[in-house]
Amino acid sequence: MPITISLLNSLSGVAGSIAGMAVGDLLLVSIGGIIGASGLFLTQIMCKAMNRSLRSILLGKTSMSVSNAIKEKEEHADEKSLEKDPVEALKDAKKVVIIPGYGMALSQSQFEVKKLVDLLESKNIKVDFAIHPVAGRMPGHMNIILCEADIPYDKLNDMDSINPLLDSYDAALIIGANDVVNPAARDAEGTPIYGMPIINADKAKHVIICNYDLKPGYSGVDNPLYEKKDGVSLLLGDAKKTIAKLVKDLS
Structure with missing residues (x-):
């Protein structure tokens, strides 16, 4: 869950940069880029802490049935x-x-x-x-x-x-x-x-x-x-x- 949230934060920064490009706002592009890069960096750190790749976390099995x-x-x-x-x-x-x-x-x-x-x-x-x-x-x-x-x-x-x-x-x-x-x-x-x-x-x-x-x-x-x-x-x-x-x- 923390990795997913961190990745979403990163993507929100990317979206902000794209919006900045669309409206021609250099400040929005810069801030969005910083948020996107820092979010991605934090995501990589947490993936390393879990000993997992981002792909395996997003696509892998995340839960199991509860035993009797x-x-x-x-x-x-x-x-x-x-x-x-x-x-x-x-x-x-x-x-x-x-x-x-x-x-x-x-x-x-x-x-x-x-x-x-x-x-x-x-x-x-x-x-x-x-x-x-x-x-x-x-x-x-x-x-x-x-x-x-x-x-x-x-x-x-x-x-x-x-x-x-x-x-x-x-x-x-x-x-x-x-x-x-x-x-x-x-x-x-x-x-x-x-x-x-x-x-x-x-x-x-x-x-x-x-x-x-x-x-x-x-x-x-x-x-x-x-x-x-x-x-x-x-x-x-x-x-x-x-x-x-x-x-x-x-x-």
């Missing part, structure tokens, strides 16, 4: 989530990484996330963010909403810089992200996300997943993290309420 296992997983979600206490995992942590996705934007939970960050830091816990290039529904989506919540920009780390460090984090808090942290991208051949670089959240000592439900992400590929019992906590439901409860329990 999802229903069964949802029935046992509460039981699984009780196996690990996410509050204790955060209390015992020295370093926490937060991985946001479209679900955070959808639930408007970024302000609760800010409260959580402030609370953790007041307990001398180091907090960082890991941002995937194609997280959200438009380029830079996560950066924008985190900036809106006054999260310091120096806490935002791109995927390539933070991936080698994730095994040093005591807890990884996933908020509304799925495909960008899905380990199936490494070995599930034939799926839309196979070969796509992901944030290696599963390398952290404990993973806390704050997603609305257990359904797959945009790609339609099931996430093996939902089935993993050791070192994984599931906090299902509206992320805004979930994070608010975490803040309350940690206070």
